[in-house]
Amino acid sequence: MSIEEYLQDHTTKALDSMTKFGFAILSHLGDIFNFTMDIEETSFWDQVTENGTHLGMVGILHRSEADISATPALLFKERAILIKAIHPVWPWRTCFMFRSMASRVSDEFIRPFSTKSWIVTAVVVTISVIVLGLTLKVELVKDRFNTWIEVGLVATGIMCQQGSLLIPTSISSRLVVLNLLYFSILIYNYYSASVVSAQLNQPPEKMNDSMHQLAQSNLQIAAEPITYTNFGLTAQKDWEIKEFYVKRWKPLADRTRYIPLEEGFARVAKGGFAYHTDPNTGYPYVERLFTNQMICELTEVHLFRPQMMSLSGRHNSPFTEMAKIGALKLSSAGLLTRQQKRWMARKPMCIRDSFILQSISILTTAPAFIILFVGIFLASVICIWENLIFKSQDSSK
Structure with missing residues (x-):
């Protein structure tokens, strides 16, 4: 299919969801201001060559080969010099997903x-x-x-x-x-x-949203092969990220560090495994592979804190101010929120009523067995002690 048909294909919204969302926003802007688009495709946000040239979407905008990006992007100091943020439109986050399973003796x-x-x-x-x-x-x-x-x-x-x-x-x-x-x-x-x-x-015991706790855990680690995962682990200055990178991520080989989505969530479903991905990509697999109890046990630990991605444009473009006004109109009319709900993956709902009757693990009943064995031990010791005293008294008589 053509790129225009693909960007409007809702049946594959898990693939390139933020780009399809951005194209929908630009289509609304085109309807408001009566302009058409000539789409140029690129495979990544930004890549810097050895001679300092920027490739990808950022390079295209910087060289004035395009006016507006259909894919939202994060704007930081280095990019602000090259491109101009138009309006924050896409809530973005990535996280490690895993099941929180009982791992300690219950005190019930x-x-x-x-x-x-x-x-x-x-x-x-x-x-x-x-x-x-x-x-x-x-x-x-x-x-x-x-x-x-x-x-x-x-x-x-x-x-x-x-x-x-x-x-x-x-x-x-x-x-x-x-x-x-x-x-x-x-x-x-x-x-x-x-x-x-x-x-x-009893609610499931879930790990805090802390990379430090994830680094201290015994969970196996892997990630979806996304370009920004390794960048996020090396570029961020947070001490928890650094600890996780040195202790858990750096020792991994590339063949075990990156695995496909299908395999990753199949291992998450089995337990004891944490997989890093974008929730918009991962939630459809969760709905397909997980039971309701697994969904309730699903835990997320963020690598990148939730933040807004913006549509971007080139500096001194006549369309930049027009796009700002149009994005504000879409936001006030509710169309921006509607398109977010349409293209973002729905978070699977935990319905606890459907699994009230569940098996009780040995860890839950461990205190009862401990009390029983302690009682048997004390009774045996006291019985032996009483018999020894009885025999000693009988022999003395």
């Missing part, structure tokens, strides 16, 4: 109650043990429950809803046991409800 089994709630619970149980022990002393129960340790075990069994061998006879001891039973039921209901609610509504 401790978190349902605050520290104050745990302390008050312990105080209530301690008071109940003291009152129960005193009532048993008054009742002269000497056959089995004649020590404070045994009374504590009885109270612990009741709190854990495991029952008790104690059959209280007096009203006072029965009231204490009933109080413990009701208290344990209420605590158990609140506790279990909180654990279930936390599991259903």
